[in-house]
């Protein structure tokens with residue numbers, strides 16, 4: 415067994431792992447990045463990028479279908495799934511090539527193979543030992559199922575859904591969170607009959623209630639069926655399809671069942687616990703500086719309890735490299751990380767909901783304003799209903815921004831700057847937004863909360 419010595423050894427080359435590697439190299443460290451599959455991980459190969467490509471094809475289908483409303487003569491006669499997949503695969507391939515080139519150009523030593531933590535400072539791969547002054551665990555996540563619900567045949571997860579070479583006539587989706595709603599949106603735009611089953615009282619249950627209700631209205635209008643507040647009890651399948659039973663006695667039949675009940679942390683069998691790293695229900699708990707309980711061993715990305723998002727992984731990776739380098743980076747709490755659900759209509763949120771703000775500051779300290787996109791010219795032009803809701807502390811900063819409507823994911827940039835910089839509406843109100851843009855609607859809400867509404871009463 416040969417020893418290879420580095421300043422930093424990173425186990426897992428997804429969003430979180432490779433960003434730790436890149437930042438560490440920038441800070442003058444030597445870095446080994448160990449990846450058993452493909453650099454870029456879930457986000458690039460099975461998550462963000464391929465799903466957003468499918469959602470773009472879905473948007474094009476909707477635009478073609480609705481073209482006549484805008485005076486354009488076009489027709490939507492079908493989906494060529496082979497071409498959709500080729501377009502998507504081409505995007506992934508280009509980004510993959512770009513990432514490989516980037517890591518090479520930066521001088522990161524990429525080690526192909528399955529790694530196992532063998533001590534707080536070493537990872538073994540293919541019989542060799544990669545020894546680091548610090549080790550970062552970044553092994554990511556996998557699609558979960560429910561006890562007794564086996565993923566096989568017509569019961570699939572997002573991984574198999576991305577590999578389908580046909581548009582199913584009908585799909586049932588277990589889970590009305592981000593992944594479930596995004597696939598529901600794609601398949602509906604492609605012409606499938608879709609039914610979402612969600613045990614909690616609303617779709618996207620982690621969002622502001624007004625946003626969840628807005629999505630439910632929009633999905634109903636699009637013909638996406640959903641059953642909320644009802645629990646799954648079982649599924650049977652045969653050559654024709656699946657039949658799902660619910661605890662309230664109802665059944666749902668479809669060609670496929672997509673199981674989108676969340677993601678588990680990928681930590682089993684990699685030596686973490688043997689080396690003394692605490693693993694709790696599969697996750698690796700850390701302190702707010704992303705240190706595990708074992709000195710010199712850090713954890714980043716989806717294996718750390720909390721939001722499972724690629725940009726949280728980037729932030730974790732950069733943070734840990736800077737922390738090791740002694741730069742004392744600032745902690746960003748999960749609540750202030752922007753979240754986007756890219757279904758149609760899109761959902762964007764960052765910071766506290768009104769209810770959480772009231773819990774934290776008291777009802778008399780909180781003011782909130784909802785601006786309806788009906789008043790926004792650009793939203794009217796592109797034909798989207800929706801709203802933006804801004805929550806502030808009275809005489810204090812904006813602590814939450816929430817939005818629903820086509821393309822509102824683009825609000826995330828300004829919304830997260832506003833919340834993280836703790837801007838007061840009075841600070842932002844004089845900074846006028848370009849007209850006509852959709853993000854003028856955020857500006858209108860800031861103006862209102864600063865006591866000088868422009869297009870609102």
Ligand SMILES: Cc1cc2nc3c(=O)[nH]c(=O)nc-3n(C[C@H](O)[C@H](O)[C@H](O)COP(=O)(O)OP(=O)(O)OC[C@H]3O[C@@H](n4cnc5c(N)ncnc54)[C@H](O)[C@@H]3O)c2cc1C
Pocket residue numbers: 425426427428429430431448449450451452453454455456457458460461462463465466527528529530552553554555572593680684714715716717722723724725726727756
């Ligand atoms: C369908 C879907 C859509 C998504 N859409 C979005 C989105 O739009 N926006 C967003 O922000 N997030 C999205 N996500 C979540 C995002 O993909 C994850 O949060 C992100 O990929 C987590 O990064 P990570 O580096 O922690 O883990 P991963 O990306 O899972 O990377 C972990 C890497 O570690 C490797 N690995 C594991 N064990 C070992 C080992 N023993 N040895 C060597 N290598 C190992 C794996 O092969 C993998 O490449 C989506 C996820 C899914 C499933």
